[in-house]
Amino acid sequence: MDKNNHPSRTRNSRHKKNKYSFSKKIAFLSVFAISFILVCGGVYATYAMQHQPKEASKLEEDDQYEQKEAALLEKIRKDQNQEEFKTTEQEKTDGSIQTLIYEPVAADSIPQLPTIKTELTGLIDVAQKNSPKETAIKLIGYVKRVKINEQVISYQPVVETYTWDQEKKDWSEKTEQGKNTAFVNQKTKQPLSLQDIFISEANVLAVQQVVQQKLLSESPDGNAIIDDILNMPSISLDGTAFTYYSDKISLGLPENPTGKKEITLSYKEIAGYVNPEFIDVSSIKDALPNPLDPDKKYISLTFDDGPNPETTPRLLDILKEKGVKATFFMLGQNVVKHESVVKRVAEEGHEVASHSYSHPQLTGVDAQTVKEEVQNTDKAIYHAIGKLPTDFRPPYGAVNKDVAAIIGKPIIQWSVDSQDWQSHNAQAIIKRIDDTAYNDTIVLMHDIHPETVDAVSTVIDHLRGAGYEILPSKELLGKKAKPLHMYYGSKDERPVQ
Structure with missing residues (x-):
């Protein structure tokens, strides 16, 4: 029998071939599995790298907004609590717009409060209409109180608009003040009057002379209008409209040849005829001569x-x-x-x-x-x-x-x-x-x-x-x-x- 064709050797040879072939398959599968895992891991890693920071950033932005929103509201409420007169807060939220209105509690201290509230409501309505709907907005309406001096307090409607700035990650501020300011006499708790400022008809007649001279001086030809100016109805304590300022006053004028409907006088021009308790005293400094020396x-x-x-x-x-x-x-x-x-x-x-x-x-x-x-x-x-x-x-x-x-x-x-x-x-x-x-x-x-x-x-x-x-x-x-x-x-x- 040929020794190369011995049955036992043939079986051993096949066995070795099968064993080698199996090992190759195992190795291939292992490599494939490892490659698959690596590929999947890479894909997952890439996905994680792409999505995880965005989610974290969004959470961080939300947290930052909430913190700054809370800080803003805290500041607003703190400022209102520091006012010298107490207020009540009314809150309303409409979509992205939150409105806070602060009304004075002691309404009787402001006789003109209904007029002020009407203007404040109008300011808020305009601010709401002009505000973008997709952005967070805070509208703060309140009555601004300013102490002019010991006798005069002013009240003015104010609306503050806070808009969230996405790029700056902060609030931008805009302030709108009402056109009308209410002035209150602290002695009488009544609206400030010409009686308060000028005291008497005698002083008003003196101011009338200043008004006449000013109208004539500002005219290109005073001689042409002097008769009308001299016959112009006099200013009266009760019937003359006026706008008060701490350093000047604007007086309404009757129909006159200059066409002017009002005239503004600095208190320095009429220093001898105004009540210093109701004006900024510095505005008439040096306007009047020093008192006569009692020793002369x-x-x-x-x-x-x-x-x-x-x-x-x-x-x-x-x-x-x-x-x-x-x-x-x-x-x-x-x-x-x-x-x-x-x-x-x-x-x-x-x-x-x-x-x-x-x-x-x-x-x-x-x-x-x-x-x-x-x-x-x-x-x-x-x-x-x-x-x-x-x-x-x-x-x-x-x-x-x-x-x-x-x-x-x-x-x-x-x-x-x-x-x-x-x-x-x-x-x-x-x-x-x-x-x-x-x-x-x-x-x-x-x-x-x-x-x-x-x-x-x-x-x-x-x-x-x-x-x-x-x-x-x-x-x-x-x-x-x-x-x-x-x-x-x-x-x-x-x-x-």
């Missing part, structure tokens, strides 16, 4: 009935040489004739005031005549120097309450009468003033008399020798003289009866 003596020289083309210029020369400022109460009929003299009086720093037009006794004529005497002189002086006279001396000192109301200016009387109109003697005039002058007085003279002009230089020397400082009457009275009152000196003020 003061006197004012005033001259009536001019101007006169002969005597008034000579008097002006003397006053200029002596460095004295005086007050000239002029007659309108003389102003018209001698405008150049009037201009010189004003240009040299003296006060130009009114003494009527033709020197009648105003208490003995009708109201229309009084009005014409005053207005015609106003027009004459305005035409001469571009300014209305603010002070008035009635002829013979004759005045009553009705006449004073028509005049509408402070009434400047006198306390020392030189009697130059009677003596027509320079030495007599000098002696009369020497004998009767005393502190805080107003001296009456007339610049139409040559003898008066002859006496003035010596009068000034004697007064200064006696320790007097000579001031024009407006300065002696502290620039605070008001209509319906008459003045004999800075300490002698009397309501016209």
